[in-house]
Amino acid sequence: MKEYRYIGKSTPRKDALDIVTGKTKFINDLTVPNMLYGKVLRSPLPHALIKSIDTAEAKRLPGVKAVLTYQDIPDWMAGFPLHVRVLDSKVRYVGDAVALVAAETEDIGEEALRLIKVEYEPLPAVYDVEEARQPDAPQLYEQFPGNLLPQERRMFGPHTLQEVVTGDVDKGLAEADFIIKGTCAYENIPNPLPPEPPGVIASWEGTDALTVWSASQGPHMFKVTLQRRMGATNMQSIGSPVGGSYGSKYMSWQYVLPAAALAKAAGRPVKLYYGKTEHLAAFTVRLGSRIHGQVGMKKDGSVTALSADWLVNTGAFSEITQGMVAVGCGEAQLMIRCPNWNFRPQMVCTNRTASGQVRGFGGQELKCALIPILTMGLEKAGIDPVEFFKKNYVKPGDGYYWRDGKWWVCNGIDYTPAIEKGAETFGWQEKWQGWLKPTSINGAKRRGVGVGVHGNADVGEDISEAFVRLDSNGTATIYSGLAEHGTGQRSSICKMVAEILQLPLDRVFVTPTDSSVNPFEIGPVGSRGTYAIGSAVIAAAEDAKRQLLELMAQKFKVAPEDLETQDGMAYVKGKPEAKIPWIKGMGYDRTIMGHGRFEPDFTLPNFMMIFTEVEVDTETGKVDLIRVVGATDVGQIIDPPSLTNQLNGCLGSAGIDSALFEETVFDTRLGRVMNPNMIDYKWRTFAELPEMEHEILETPFPSHRFHAIGVGEITPSPGPSAVLMAVSNAIGVRMADYPLTPDKILRALGKVANAERRGK
Amino acid sequence: MTTTQNLSYATITLTVNGENHSFILGEGSHEVTPSHTLAHTLRERLGLTGTKVSCDDGACGCCTVQMDGKAVNSCLLLTVECEGKEITTIEGLGDPVTGTIDPLQKSFIDHTAFQCGFCTPGIIMSAKSLLTENPAPTRDEVKESLAGNFCRCNSHYHVLDAVMAVARKGGNK
Numbered sequence: 001m002k003e004y005r006y007i008g009k010s011t012p013r014k015d016a017l018d019i020v021t022g023k024t025k026f027i028n029d030l031t032v033p034n035m036l037y038g039k040v041l042r043s044p045l046p047h048a049l050i051k052s053i054d055t056a057e058a059k060r061l062p063g064v065k066a067v068l069t070y071q072d073i074p075d076w077m078a079g080f081p082l083h084v085r086v087l088d089s090k091v092r093y094v095g096d097a098v099a100l101v102a103a104e105t106e107d108i109g110e111e112a113l114r115l116i117k118v119e120y121e122p123l124p125a126v127y128d129v130e131e132a133r134q135p136d137a138p139q140l141y142e143q144f145p146g147n148l149l150p151q152e153r154r155m156f157g158p159h160t161l162q163e164v165v166t167g168d169v170d171k172g173l174a175e176a177d178f179i180i181k182g183t184c185a186y187e188n189i190p191n192p193l194p195p196e197p198p199g200v201i202a203s204w205e206g207t208d209a210l211t212v213w214s215a216s217q218g219p220h221m222f223k224v225t226l227q228r229r230m231g232a233t234n235m236q237s238i239g240s241p242v243g244g245s246y247g248s249k250y251m252s253w254q255y256v257l258p259a260a261a262l263a264k265a266a267g268r269p270v271k272l273y274y275g276k277t278e279h280l281a282a283f284t285v286r287l288g289s290r291i292h293g294q295v296g297m298k299k300d301g302s303v304t305a306l307s308a309d310w311l312v313n314t315g316a317f318s319e320i321t322q323g324m325v326a327v328g329c330g331e332a333q334l335m336i337r338c339p340n341w342n343f344r345p346q347m348v349c350t351n352r353t354a355s356g357q358v359r360g361f362g363g364q365e366l367k368c369a370l371i372p373i374l375t376m377g378l379e380k381a382g383i384d385p386v387e388f389f390k391k392n393y394v395k396p397g398d399g400y401y402w403r404d405g406k407w408w409v410c411n412g413i414d415y416t417p418a419i420e421k422g423a424e425t426f427g428w429q430e431k432w433q434g435w436l437k438p439t440s441i442n443g444a445k446r447r448g449v450g451v452g453v454h455g456n457a458d459v460g461e462d463i464s465e466a467f468v469r470l471d472s473n474g475t476a477t478i479y480s481g482l483a484e485h486g487t488g489q490r491s492s493i494c495k496m497v498a499e500i501l502q503l504p505l506d507r508v509f510v511t512p513t514d515s516s517v518n519p520f521e522i523g524p525v526g527s528r529g530t531y532a533i534g535s536a537v538i539a540a541a542e543d544a545k546r547q548l549l550e551l552m553a554q555k556f557k558v559a560p561e562d563l564e565t566q567d568g569m570a571y572v573k574g575k576p577e578a579k580i581p582w583i584k585g586m587g588y589d590r591t592i593m594g595h596g597r598f599e600p601d602f603t604l605p606n607f608m609m610i611f612t613e614v615e616v617d618t619e620t621g622k623v624d625l626i627r628v629v630g631a632t633d634v635g636q637i638i639d640p641p642s643l644t645n646q647l648n649g650c651l652g653s654a655g656i657d658s659a660l661f662e663e664t665v666f667d668t669r670l671g672r673v674m675n676p677n678m679i680d681y682k683w684r685t686f687a688e689l690p691e692m693e694h695e696i697l698e699t700p701f702p703s704h705r706f707h708a709i710g711v712g713e714i715t716p717s718p719g720p721s722a723v724l725m726a727v728s729n730a731i732g733v734r735m736a737d738y739p740l741t742p743d744k745i746l747r748a749l750g751k752v753a754n755a756e757r758r759g760k
Numbered sequence: 761m762t763t764t765q766n767l768s769y770a771t772i773t774l775t776v777n778g779e780n781h782s783f784i785l786g787e788g789s790h791e792v793t794p795s796h797t798l799a800h801t802l803r804e805r806l807g808l809t810g811t812k813v814s815c816d817d818g819a820c821g822c823c824t825v826q827m828d829g830k831a832v833n834s835c836l837l838l839t840v841e842c843e844g845k846e847i848t849t850i851e852g853l854g855d856p857v858t859g860t861i862d863p864l865q866k867s868f869i870d871h872t873a874f875q876c877g878f879c880t881p882g883i884i885m886s887a888k889s890l891l892t893e894n895p896a897p898t899r900d901e902v903k904e905s906l907a908g909n910f911c912r913c914n915s916h917y918h919v920l921d922a923v924m925a926v927a928r929k930g931g932n933k
């Protein structure tokens with residue numbers, strides 16, 4: 001393997017010093033002169049019409065500078081397709097926005113909220129996807145009869161994937177040795193729960209120039225998607241470091257539009273920063289996913305047919321649900337080799353806080369419900385799940401319909417070696433005793449193992465553009481709209497550029513994420529950072545280097561191909577002693593600008609497998625996660641610690657732990673989230689860490705300059721179904737109800753009465 | 761004209777990172793009210809935004825600072841309760857004379873013991889307090905003492921490596 005100067009080596013993050021000294025400015029650490037604070041009055045009812053709303057007293061409170069209701073807010077629309085008003089005469093979930101206030105201080109803003117008088121006419125509410133589909137169910141939107149979201153064919157082009165229908169399911173079922181029917185749901189709505197709540201500052205100059213500072217994972221996209229909707233023609237979107245996102249803060253309008261409306265009304269900048277309760281109870285959460293499936297299977301475990309209704313609960317609106325369904329449908333095909341599909345999603349609105357994008361993006365929600373149904377067949381056939389995944393996971397030459405509805409053929413690598421290496425490290429062969437059989441029993445404690453798989457052909461999704469500017473002092477500046485949300489990607493692109501230009505890492509910089517400076521960038525979504533964003537940056541660096549060497553060649557009177565550059569000096573290959581600085585060729589009065597653009601390519605699925613071992617205390621019902629082994633192949637590691645950090649991320653941000661204890665507890669009598677705080681919403685602490693190991697293979701991907709692809713987004717996704725399998729095996733009872741809290745375990749073991757659990 | 765009455769305002773004095781700060785108690789926009797938390801005063805009055813607030817509820821440890829050398833959640837303390845206390849924030853670590861950072865901070869850099877970094881100041885302040893009390897902790901003792909620090913990116917494993925690297929040897933691994 002090629003030895004690189006930076007690629008594959010551990011190098012400190014460029015932002016490390018600021019992070020460890022507290023100098024990093026997250027969005028709530030910023031203020032702008034004359035700034036007001038925005039506050040949102042939220043609905044106490046899950047479904048109601050606003051009969052009257054009186055803001056007079058709130059407006060009279062000294063320090064209050066603007067109060068907005070549905071009667072006077074600009075008619076800016078959001079959602080897919082556009083169906084949500086920032087404030088409406090109808091509220092659709094507990095926590096829905098009713099009125100907005102801008103005030104001199106946060107305390108005054110909160111006081112003003114208390115002075116607003118609202119009279120509601122309550123409406124019946126519905127929370128369950130299937131109940132919402134009944135003919136007499138309460139209707140959330142006039143334009144969505146039956147609470148059904150329209151399939152959105154424009155989201156990823158005119159043929160956006162909204163189902164998988166191929167072959168002949170009847171024929172496939174007829175060919176099967178046995179047919180499995182089952183239902184499984186992943187509806188516990190685990191919260192991605194970044195530590196930093198969503199926040200934004202908006203400021204208008206005149207009527208059409210708008211500046212927005214936000215903790216967004218994709219700040220450039222605010223300009224692309226929201227500028228026109230807010231009637232601005234000149235929007236500057238500036239990103240701050242993101243205090244965790246896990247997808248959730250990508251391009252949510254939910255905090256931007258209210259702040260911009262208040263700033264416009266008050267004529268002053270407004271900061272809107274969610275409190276933790278608002279964050280947990282009123283900001284977007286993960287999709288609810290329920291599958292009624294039918295699987296035809298041969299005795300050898302081959303799947304002959306898959307027919308399923310996928311009921312997707314999007315809550316009170318769709319931020320990008322159709323997009324998540326498209327990607328989920330694509331990802332299902334990467335995992336199952338099956339000639340006959342009839343996989344039909346239905347996206348349903350209900351009266352709970354809305355679903356937005358979260359790491360896993362449809363595919364995790366789908367897999368968590370589908371894999372337990374498939375495994376019923378494997379159980380019947382007595383097939384080892386690792387063998388099943390090995391046989392089924394997409395291989396070079398296999399095709400799939402991707403999110404754009406087009407048929408793509410895998411041009412990546414075979415992940416069989418990664419599966420085998422992971423299984424070996426985990427000790428799968430020794431630990432796997434067969435379906436519903438524990439690995440070991442020690443008194444009341446029983447251990448079990450389980451495995452899950454996930455992959456996404458998104459490493460090359462969407463467009464990225466970048467510029468690389470060379471200055472004659474021997475420095476390079478990357479112009480990229482890439483936000484830093486924790487993956488270290490802004491440092492990683494510096495490593496790529498430093499490698500190409502052979503510059504010291506401290507002479508390579510990235511511009512701030514500012515849409516007025518940088519070219520187009522979708523943002524670090526999915527696992528596209530390394531391949532898509534990286535390739536745009538690399539192309540820009542190569543372009544800049546070419547221009548540099550052309551200039552330097554005139555000095556040396558040789559062809560540009562004969563030159564090399566290192567540490568800001570150029571020389572004829574093989575003669576480094578006769579080197580001259582860039583400035584000698586460039587002059588002090590020239591900059592070089594290289595341009596790079598990446599075009600989408602859906603032929604490269606990535607891969608993640610997770611092996612888990614759990615221990616169940618059959619007396620208390622408590623499940624302990626003992627050990628986790630992750631297996632993947634990334635082509636080439638860019639920065640080892642950044643990659644292991646991402647892989648360790650499989651636990652939280654609603655990954656593995658969403659099968660164990662994480663859930664948004666919902667009271668269906670009141671329509672309220674019962675645990676909107678970080679004491680009642682359970683999360684894993686330092687004291688309860690499992691053993692964690694990863695097998696990271698590096699099989700080169702030829703189409704990337706450094707043969708690398710990304711994997712960060714998908715690391716949590718195989719986890720929940722793996723845990724379900726492990727616990728089922730430990731206790732000998734098939735479990736299908738996330739999360740596996742002690743009450744459910746004890747009920748499954750027949751140790752407590754089968755009382756209906758309240759909620760959800 | 762100044763009257764004696766105007767002068768008899770109540771003040772509260774704290775030492776923050778070695779400097780004395782006096783605040784006037786009151787409801788004015790530059791004063792400290794009885795309901796202000798220490799976290800709020802540090803961030804909004806002194807501009808020490810290295811101290812992060814996440815839950816504002818005592819659950820996550822993001823707001824951890826040292827008070828008289830012990831780690832405390834600054835979102836749970838009212839500023840008025842802190843009269844005469846010595847507070848150290850993340851900005852106060854390291855050597856103010858040479859400007860060098862604390863070895864623990866350096867170790868966090870060397871181990872990339874963070875991802876988004878939002879939890880990091882709080883974790884460093886908790887770990888620093890532990891090391892002051894117990895310079896040679898075991899890995900399990902570090903885990904136990906950081907149990908109140910939320911990290912959603914799951915940087916825990918690198919954090920443990922970073923803390924153990926500066927723990928005085930003698931603590932068994």
Ligand code: FES
Pocket residue numbers: 812813814815816817818819820821822823824833834835836
């Ligand atoms: S912000 Fe103080 S403990 Fe969470």
Ligand code: FES
Pocket residue numbers: 195243244486874875876877878879880910911912913914915
């Ligand atoms: S590094 Fe992001 S929460 Fe800890």
